[in-house]
Amino acid sequence: MSKVLVAYFSASGVTAGVAERLAEETGARLFEIEPESPYTDADLDWMDKGSRSSVEMNDRESRPAIRSQVEDMEQYDVVFVGFPKLVQGF
Numbered sequence: 001m002s003k004v005l006v007a008y009f010s011a012s013g014v015t016a017g018v019a020e021r022l023a024e025e026t027g028a029r030l031f032e033i034e035p036e037s038p039y040t041d042a043d044l045d046w047m048d049k050g051s052r053s054s055v056e057m058n059d060r061e062s063r064p065a066i067r068s069q070v071e072d073m074e075q076y077d078v079v080f081v082g083f084p085k086l087v088q089g090f
Contacts, residue, residue, distance in 0.1 A: 003075055004028035008082035009035075011044050011053070019082045028080070036065040 006028045008019035016032070023030040043052035056062050073079075 002077040004078045004080070005031060005070065005073075005076040006080045006082065007031045007033055007070065009033040009084070010082075011039060011084050015082050015084050019080075022080060022082075028078075029076075031070050033083075034067040036067050 004026050006019050006023040006026070008015050008031070010016035010019070010032070019030060019032075022028065039052065042048075045051045046054055046057075048054060056064060070076075
């Protein structure tokens with residue numbers, strides 16, 4: 001039997017819900033990817049081009065530090081990674 005991991009980052013909880021359902025359906029281990037410095041509502045205002053999330057999305061050099069890591073990553077045969085999708089223009 002394959003060992004499966006569902007790793008996800010969720011800003012508003014939508015991605016978390018999908019990740020939880022996927023993990024439940026597949027019997028996978030669930031791992032939340034958390035930034036070292038938590039996001040505020042202002043940080044997540046993607047309509048503001050100067051907000052933290054907008055800057056991080058557009059500049060690979062400004063990606064946030066991650067709080068923790070998956071131990072023994074090599075034990076997993078399948079890894080699903082989920083993250084919010086930025087929809088521009090809406």
